[in-house]
Amino acid sequence: MSGNTVFLEFLLFPGLLFTAVAGLLTSWVDRKVTAMVQMRVGPPLLQPFYDLRKFFVKETCVPEGGAAGLFLLAPLVGFAGVTLASMILWRALLDYEATFIGDLIVVIYLLVLPALGVILGAFASRNPLASLGGSREVKLMIAYELPLILAVLVPVIQANSIRLGDLVSAPAPVVSISGVLALLVGIACMQAKLTLVPFDMPEAETELSGGVLIEYSGPPLGIFKLTRAMMLFTMPVFLVVLFFGGAVTATGWWPKLIGLLAWFVLVALTIVIRNTTPRVRTDQAVRFFWGPVSLVALVAVVLAWAGL
Amino acid sequence: MSKRTIVPIGPYHALQEEPEFFKLHVEGETVVHLDIELGYNHRGIEKLSESKGFEETVFLAERICGICSTSHPIACVQAAEDAGGIHVPERALFIRSTVGELERIHSHLLWLGLAGHFLGFNTLWMWAWRFREDVLSVLELVTGNRNHYGMMKPGGVRRDINDTDIPAIFTLLESLKDPIAMFRDAVIEDPLLHARTRGIGVLSREKAIAYGALGPTARASGYDIDVRRDHPHAAYGMVDWDVITCENGDVFDKAVVRILEMFESIRIIEQCLNQLKTVTGPIDSNPRFVAPGEGIGHYEAPRGEVFHYIRSDGSNRPVRHKVRAPSYMNVPTNRETVLGETIADATIILAAVDPCYCCTERMAVAVDSPGGGRLWGAQDLIRMSCEKTYELMKESGLRGPAPPPYAAAGHTRNWGR
Numbered sequence: 001m002s003g004n005t006v007f008l009e010f011l012l013f014p015g016l017l018f019t020a021v022a023g024l025l026t027s028w029v030d031r032k033v034t035a036m037v038q039m040r041v042g043p044p045l046l047q048p049f050y051d052l053r054k055f056f057v058k059e060t061c062v063p064e065g066g067a068a069g070l071f072l073l074a075p076l077v078g079f080a081g082v083t084l085a086s087m088i089l090w091r092a093l094l095d096y097e098a099t100f101i102g103d104l105i106v107v108i109y110l111l112v113l114p115a116l117g118v119i120l121g122a123f124a125s126r127n128p129l130a131s132l133g134g135s136r137e138v139k140l141m142i143a144y145e146l147p148l149i150l151a152v153l154v155p156v157i158q159a160n161s162i163r164l165g166d167l168v169s170a171p172a173p174v175v176s177i178s179g180v181l182a183l184l185v186g187i188a189c190m191q192a193k194l195t196l197v198p199f200d201m202p203e204a205e206t207e208l209s210g211g212v213l214i215e216y217s218g219p220p221l222g223i224f225k226l227t228r229a230m231m232l233f234t235m236p237v238f239l240v241v242l243f244f245g246g247a248v249t250a251t252g253w254w255p256k257l258i259g260l261l262a263w264f265v266l267v268a269l270t271i272v273i274r275n276t277t278p279r280v281r282t283d284q285a286v287r288f289f290w291g292p293v294s295l296v297a298l299v300a301v302v303l304a305w306a307g308l
Numbered sequence: 309m310s311k312r313t314i315v316p317i318g319p320y321h322a323l324q325e326e327p328e329f330f331k332l333h334v335e336g337e338t339v340v341h342l343d344i345e346l347g348y349n350h351r352g353i354e355k356l357s358e359s360k361g362f363e364e365t366v367f368l369a370e371r372i373c374g375i376c377s378t379s380h381p382i383a384c385v386q387a388a389e390d391a392g393g394i395h396v397p398e399r400a401l402f403i404r405s406t407v408g409e410l411e412r413i414h415s416h417l418l419w420l421g422l423a424g425h426f427l428g429f430n431t432l433w434m435w436a437w438r439f440r441e442d443v444l445s446v447l448e449l450v451t452g453n454r455n456h457y458g459m460m461k462p463g464g465v466r467r468d469i470n471d472t473d474i475p476a477i478f479t480l481l482e483s484l485k486d487p488i489a490m491f492r493d494a495v496i497e498d499p500l501l502h503a504r505t506r507g508i509g510v511l512s513r514e515k516a517i518a519y520g521a522l523g524p525t526a527r528a529s530g531y532d533i534d535v536r537r538d539h540p541h542a543a544y545g546m547v548d549w550d551v552i553t554c555e556n557g558d559v560f561d562k563a564v565v566r567i568l569e570m571f572e573s574i575r576i577i578e579q580c581l582n583q584l585k586t587v588t589g590p591i592d593s594n595p596r597f598v599a600p601g602e603g604i605g606h607y608e609a610p611r612g613e614v615f616h617y618i619r620s621d622g623s624n625r626p627v628r629h630k631v632r633a634p635s636y637m638n639v640p641t642n643r644e645t646v647l648g649e650t651i652a653d654a655t656i657i658l659a660a661v662d663p664c665y666c667c668t669e670r671m672a673v674a675v676d677s678p679g680g681g682r683l684w685g686a687q688d689l690i691r692m693s694c695e696k697t698y699e700l701m702k703e704s705g706l707r708g709p710a711p712p713p714y715a716a717a718g719h720t721r722n723w724g725r
Contacts, residue, residue, distance in 0.1 A: 038434035279428030
């Protein structure tokens with residue numbers, strides 16, 4: 001494959017452009033369903049695009065005394081991370097010969113970047129509320145990464161590989177007990193990774209007035225929002241790749257339907273959870289992820305080891 | 309690590325959209341001290357009231373608070389009636405209670421929604437406010453306005469409730485019972501709401517009494533006070549209802565008290581409306597003047613007891629009008645409840661008293677606070693105003709009197725009256 005094709009793949013499909021558009025549409029679904037749950041009308045289909053355009057024509061304010069360079073670069077960290085992760089995942093789904101050994105680990109690292117970017121930006125902005133939000137984000141990351149990695153281990157054990165191409169061509173882990181348990185853990189961790197209610201304490205509009213993002217405005221804020229929308233699209237894709245593997249890449253049209261359906265159910269679940277729960281405290285979240293969630297994940301790993 | 313930082317909530321509250329300033333002194337995420345600064349929006353209503361006729365005073369009292377916009381007028385007209393010994397027809401009393409209780413339902417739904425929003429539970433917020441709209445529509449039907457009803461006047465009420473409107477109000481009350489029961493179940497059964505509100509921001513009964521807490525804030529702590537029962541006014545002595553209390557004084561109990569109170573309000577309104585079918589007669593005794601004397605008026609607003617004092621000298625204006633809104637007593641209890649809690653819990657604890665900052669505004673007096681902020685007292689402001697006037701007069705070439713020698717003399721002088 002020539003360098004040009006890779007470049008195009010990164011910029012257009014399935015990289016930047018595709019993920020951005022799909023992410024914004026997913027965020028519209030989120031907003032529309034949320035509105036319906038809350039007995040409101042909700043925004044028109046293209047509202048996320050209008051919002052993004054608006055962000056890009058607004059002024060960028062850099063807080064006085066903050067680290068200006070880091071403050072402005074931080075949004076790009078997560079943006080690049082989620083774009084790359086999405087591209088690798090989609091290449092695995094479309095053509096599993098095109099994957100490389102260890103790309104699963106690369107994706108896991110790339111999906112950490114959005115949270116890392118938010119933390120960097122928060123601390124660079126030198127605002128007490130942002131710092132508080134940043135430290136909450138750090139604690140939240142420490143909380144959910146452990147069970148997430150354990151959950152990822154289940155498909156890895158079942159397929160006996162850390163290559164996405166092997167994962168998507170192996171039988172779907174979700175038909176086994178261990179796979180179901182790991183998927184549940186994955187859903188909980190996804191909610192935290194997307195910093196949606198009940199795990200939105202880094203932003204916590206009502207406690208920290210926006211927390212990590214409080215000092216951001218204009219294009220950098222737009223990029224953060226875009227990154228968040230892209231994550232909302234990519235994280236369910238990640239779970240579909242991990243837990244539905246072979247079931248969605250087989251030939252024929254119905255596996256693709258299963259994949260689409262699984263993705264949509266995961267997105268819908270995320271939206272429903274975020275609309276039916278209050279925000280928990282950071283200590284409660286840490287206890288939740290290190291207690292019951294990690295335990296379930298551990299049981300899933302042991303079961304997977306036992307071949308269940 | 310015990311580095312103390314200040315987390316500001318204010319001077320303009322991001323959510324309650326009112327001017328107040330809470331300085332949370334925190335170590336890590338734990339609140340160790342709270343500074344409360346109010347007085348950003350002092351409107352001088354008591355002074356203004358002295359330049360209004362007794363009937364206009366009621367409209368002014370209505371503007372003290374947009375949410376308690378019938379509680380203040382009821383207390384105000386009761387103070388005037390008490391001062392002048394004015395008789396109020398029975399039908400007017402039932403109408404007063406009806407409007408007052410409708411207001412309580414809409415206020416409690418408003419608080420419930422805000423509490424949900426504070427906890428990040430936006431669905432609860434939207435749903436509570438959705439059903440509040442229905443209550444406002446009925447208020448519009450009854451009074452002509454969704455807020456600021458303009459119903460009260462010394463000696464009675466301004467508008468009658470038509471017999472033809474009563475079925476519509478009953479229909480609304482019926483349709484409200486299910487949603488309120490749903491909110492009750494949602495709050496009492498949701499495990500995550502329990503995790504966020506149970507045992508959080510506890511105000512003990514002793515502290516509630518010591519701070520003079522009022523309304524649902526006091527009743528949630530097991531302090532059984534309610535002026536509707538303790539000093540019956542309007543129609544509250546003529547209908548059957550219960551005072552709701554809880555024991556623990558945490559955020560959860562404050563929510564439970566308010567939700568259960570809505571059921572009591574519905575009971576009261578239903579009885580009042582049934583009475584209105586039989587109690588006929590005038591709605592206004594049309595007093596021509598308020599006889600000289602002093603009067604007090606209580607009303608149990610949604611947030612607690614509203615107190616008005618009026619002194620009349622027989623002219624058409626009050627010579628003194630004193631107002632105390634319930635938040636004035638409830639907001640300081642935050643100093644007790646918020647200590648030792650985390651910032652995450654602080655916002656909901658501060659909101660749990662259902663604060664209404666504009667109603668509590670007083671002229672601030674300089675105090676020695678750990679925050680070190682300098683506040684101006686009333687005398688300072690008058691002196692500064694005099695000095696400024698003197699400066700302007702000098703600039704414009706007009707000669708004026710020298711500023712009064714406050715600082716030197718160290719005494720206060722009664723300006724104006």
